[in-house]
Every structure is written in C-alpha cells, then in structure tokens.
Amino acid sequence: MLPEELVKLFKEAFGKEPICEDPSQGICILKENGYISVREKGRLIAQFEDNESDYGFVLQYYAKKAGLFTPQDKEIEELLRSLFVNIIVLTEVEDKNGFSHSQRVAKLAEEFARYLGWEESKVEELRNHAFLHDVGKIAIEQLMLYSPTRIRTFETHYEDHPTMGTIYLTIHESLWKYIPTVRHHHERWDGKGFPDKLKGEEIPYFARIIAILNYYDEVTNFVSADWDSEIKTPQQAVREIKNLAGTFFDPKLVEQFVRFVKDVHKVSIE
Template identity: 30%
Template sequence: MATISIEYSNPLATQKDLAWGVESINRTSPECDQVASSLLEEMAAATGLPSFVWIPCRRYWKSETSLPTWLTLSPAMVDRFLYANGSTLVDLGPSIRFLGFPVTLPTGEVAILGSVAREGAANAPAEWILAATDAGWSQAELTQFVDSLLCIPRPTLDRLCALAGRHFSSMRTVDRLDDELQQLTSQIEYTFEEISLLHSLTQRLQLSRSPLELANHCLARLHSLIPASGNAIWMQVDHDRHHFSVEGHLPLDEFQLARLTSRFEEHDWSRPLVKNNLAKTLLGADFPGLQNFILVPIGEAPFRRGWIVSCNLSDDKEYGSVEASLLGSIGTILGTHLRNIELYREHQSLVISFVRSLVQTLDAKDPYTRGHSERVALIARRLGQELRLPADDLEDIYMSSMLHDIGKIGVDDRILRKPDQLTPEEFRAIQQHPMIGYRILKQLKNLQHILPGVRSHHEAFNGKGYPDCLKGEEIPLMARIIAVADSYDAMCSDRPYRKGMPLERLEEIFRRGSGLQWDPNVIDAYFAAREDISEICRAYSPTGTDLLAELPIETMARRFL
C-alpha cells in the first residue's frame, strides 16, 4: 500500500493560509487525486469507516466510499480540527461524530483527513439538511444515508480515534526515517564515489604517470560528483610548458582564468575559494556568465603549479563545503605529484652527474679507452632491442654498460696504460675489476638493478670466465649482452699496442665463439643488427650528445625509485 509523508499541522501557522471561497485552478490535478487516494486508503485501513479528504484551500473533496460531496466541512469544523492539533472527535449534532485530524500534504497545503460515524439512533443535523436540500436530495434519501452510517459507541470511537492518531503518527515517523535513510544513502553513495576518485587518483601517482593523464582522469570523474556546467584544470607542467584542460562548458578562457585568480591574490589559499550568487555583483559583471565557482590551487606556495576551477553548479544550487573539500583534496594530490616529479628530476640529475663523473674518472685513468663505455652501452642497448626486451630492461642494460668497467679505477694505472703484453700477474690484477666495480656500486641503492652486468660481463658461456665461473644461462642475460658489446668494441677499437680488428675477422671470431665464449642468441642478435651497430660506432663522438641525460623521465623514474 502506498504511503504519503504527512505532518500534523500547526493551527496558528496554517489558519492564515486557508483561503475560504477561493478556488484553485489546479483543484483536480492528477497529483492531487493520487495523494488523496493514498490517504483515503490509509484512513480506511486504520478505522474501517467511510473516510474522506477535504482540502479547504482547493475546495477539493474526495471520499473513499459513496459519501456525498455536500458533506464538506465548514470553516468552523476545520478550525476545530486544526486547533485540536492531533486526532480528535468533533460532534455534529447529538449523534453524528467526525473522527479526523489535519495533515500537511507534500505540496505544503493543509487537508483534513477524517471518517464519519453515528452513536445510536440519529437524525440529520440541520446543516446536513440544508446542504442535502441544495444538492437535490429528498428527505428519504437523507434519512437512508444517516441510517447507513456505522453505529459505534462513544468509548469505542474514542479508542478508535486514539489508535488512528497513533497509526498516522507512526506512519509519519516511518516516512521521516525513510527520508533520512534516502538522504544517508545518497551521502554514502557520494562519499563512496569521492573515495573511489581519490583512491584511483592515488593509485596513479607513480612518477611514470604524466600529470596531464592524472588531470584528465580527474576531470572525467568530477562531473558525476560535482554536476557543474564546467570544470577545468590549469597546470604548469614544467618551466616552459603549461596545460589547460576543460570538461563541459566553462564561462572562462585561459586568459580570463588568469584574471580571476589575480583578483584574489590576498586570499588564504590554504582554504578553497568559494563564491556564490554572482549575478548582481561587480565580480559577476566583470565575468559574464559566471554565476558561482570554486577555485583551489594545485600545490602550496612557493610550489604552486596550477588551479582547479568548477563553475556554475546545476539547478541553481550553491557550492558548499562538500565540493570545496573534494576539489581541495584533488588539488593537494596533484600538487604533491608535480612536486615529487620536480624532486625526482633533481635526484635524477644527481645520479646522472655521479655516473658521468665515474665514467670521466675512468677515462682520465685510461685515456686510450675513452668513449669505450658509452659505445658499449649503445651497442648493448641495440642488441637488447633485437632481442625484443622491454624499454625498462634496455635502459638497465644501457646504464650497466656505462659502468661495466668502473672497477678499473681500482687497478694500477701502470697496468692499464701498459702498451706491451700483460704478465700473468698483471692480467690477474685486471681480472679484479668486475668485483671492484661491483663493490663500489653495491653501496648505492639506486644502482642495485645494474650490478649483474657490472659483475658478470666477463663470464664465458662455457663456464671458463671470471669472476664466478658461471656457465650458460647461469650468467645474467644483461651480462651476456654486455659481453658481446664489450668484445665488439674492444676488438674494433685501436689500442697503442695494436690496430683495430677488421670487421670480417671479428665476425669470424664471433661465429667460432658462439656457444663457447658468448651466448648464441646474443650472437644471432648481433648479426641481425650488424649494420645498425656498425653505424653506431661510426657516428659516435665522445663530445656529442649526452645520451644518458636524455633518457625519458618516465623510464628513469621506474629504474631509480
């Protein structure tokens, strides 16, 4: 059974609203009939008596049974129900009883909901006689109608009146609780969506994620939480690049947004700026079409990197603390992400400077091999590409190759620069450089992932290499790739004691050493990429572009953090 949210009316508040004799244009609207029918069902179920609804300001009458339309309540009777302020019995003549009470309809109008009964034998009251006569009823019809009313003793009617009152009071409580439940459900749904957005945002805070990707993700989700005409994010991506993303219709372009933010330079930006009702203000005149807005910064001064703005909330609603809190959280998260990227870039610069310094130190000790490490890095990365390794692995290979000979810093300069054949003892000293390099770099947390290539690039596929005599796939793939690149550059490059080897001779050595000295798969990769590798070495210049410094920040971030 349908229920209607009703409230007992305050007689002092509603009395002045009753416009007697003034008929409403909408007196018989379908909505009115629907509400009245629902009330009648509830009243009939509660009392078991013929029931009616009377809306005085509409002059609207509806009955659940065949109660005549002339039975409408007079203003005096309505007053008695109103001032009773609850369920009550109103006597009409010596035997006719009206049971009822006022209710406030969802439209805000006051209605009287009631039932009619008699107590013992009854004659028609004088006002009924007049009303029935005006309606064309005969005396017999009126007598028959009065006799058809249920005869109920007064004590029973009193108890029925009290029960009906409690029933509708309970119904009102249930409706109120249902409304509160619906509001709570809406709040929970909104909170869930808000938490979901913030969670999805924090899940995307890896340094490899572009700030623009995060900004667009926020805008795509914001409309379901803040149904505004338009939402926008303006961000300073780096020193010379910014981005302006808009979702929906924004009554501000990029220049106007800058003007708007400049108007509030003195605002305390630890709190979002909320402005409502701008239609008849100076600010609204300066920015036509702007009805209300929220403006929050991305990041805190002095590291502020942009703005989030939401304009013109739908349905003429006003922005409040809920929307301000959500946008403030998003601004903080985006600001933190941008600041983390800036800090990482500074950290990246330090790491690159450190690696460059190590390589330059090695070049200073052994000038005859200057550029060897970077050529090996370029060749090894090309071999990794041929082996279909992912980008992350390629950059690991590149970095490890750059530092693969760093252990030579710990080898006597006279041995490194000796133009003649090395003695067995001197060769054993040279063989220590992988372990020396490993011990130097293993103290650096950010370079742990490149250590296998540094330590094992002189291992042989047949197990006769050094320092650990690893065999086959026991040797890390990174090291097997660097071993081929290192051998290629060493054999091709000129040394004080010999000229570089012809390419045909080098490739013959590779073929004979495949499966013995070197991994056959890596040797196959070399022959597949031999023209590219030859061009890399031909075009290389020690004074050329610092390729290490040009590694993408997304890749570097994945590698060093």
C-alpha cells in the same frame, strides 16, 4: 579504496596507478580495516595508520619492496651514475673520433637493443649498464698511477675489476641493479669465465649481451692482451664471435648480434 591524496602521491612518484593486477603474485598497496596495508603475494607484510603525514614513508617502504625508486632515489642514481661514467671515460683511451671504449660499447648496446625491438626505457637501461660495465677498472688505474711497472700491474689485477666494480656500486642501493652486469660480463657460456664461473643462463642476460659487445669493440679498436696481438677488422671480429659461440658467448645472442652488424653496420658476413 586508497585515499585520494595517497593515490596522487603514488602516481607522482611512480608514474602509474597503484593497481595490483594479481594480488597473489605481486606487491599490493591497499586500504583495509582503516589501515594502509602492503601485501606481497597476498601475505600482509606491513600495515600503517591512515595518516597523510606518513604517506611519504609508506611509499618509500612500498618502493623498496616492489623494486621501485622514489624521485629522490632516481636523482641520487643519476648523480652517482653520471659521476662514475665521467671517471670511467676520463681514464679510458679515446679513439680518433674522441670516444672511449665504454662510450662505444654503450652506443653499440643502444643500437643493438633498438634492433631487437626493445621499448625505449629498456634501451636506455641496457645503455646505462654498458656505460658502467668496466667501472671496476678505476681501481686498477689507481694502482697503476703509483706503480713503476704499470703494464705488469694491469695484467696482474685485470681479473679483479668485476669484483672491484661490484664494491663500488654498493655505495647506494639505487646502483645495485647494475651489479649483475658489472660482476658477470666476463663469465663464459661454458662456465670457465670469472669471477664466479657462472655457466649458460646462470649468467645475467645483460651481462651476456655486454660480453659480446665488449669483445667486438675491444678487438676492433686496440690490441688486447686477452684476445690477440693485433687489431681485427669488423669481419674478423664477427667471424671470431661466431667461433666462440657456445664456449664464450650465448649462441642465440651471437646469432642476433651477427644479423645486427650485418644489417646496421653493413659488415659483410662470409
């Protein structure tokens, strides 16, 4: 049995009991032979002397191995994420209601996740991924700021923004969980996207969702050099998303999205 003080600190840090449901599969923390042990899939990966002064270090080690955050990590993540989101929103064009592209995509993500019946923590997670999906465009904006040919600069470097976003998010490990979405939201279901030519379910799930939401918001709010020379109506955008299912977009997610805009946004589907 783990020491009472360690259990208390664990619950304060992670909001749950230090119970390993299946020792052969997960990361376990336990007391054995007078030591605090950490086991991964039953294999001993670390062992610490049972000293209260070292419990903080033990929990930090456990958190990294288990993919959890300590309270300090959470604060750092929230601070860095908020900083990036503020910069992103400031560099984007506002619509008539004062919202930017990333804000609208984040709102769509939140609504879509709730429509799918996700628990609130997962809804928030997808929303945060949506807010950061275009973080790499900050680099392009900086290039354009000092360029006499701003549009040409944007067109030349547009496909770099997922890679640049990946670089930005390496600033702290608490942001690494957003990298798959940022890097891969322009991949295509048929493997012809960028930057890594991922195909089908090789593309991270959140990135596949954001790809659809990103397209829908982009073509219904401003002229896009990527897609068309005129703004589409929601009906036209949905029709095009259906046409792009299986080439650009995950067909199953397209079906879910079409039902979502019909039921929630009252977009008529022909």
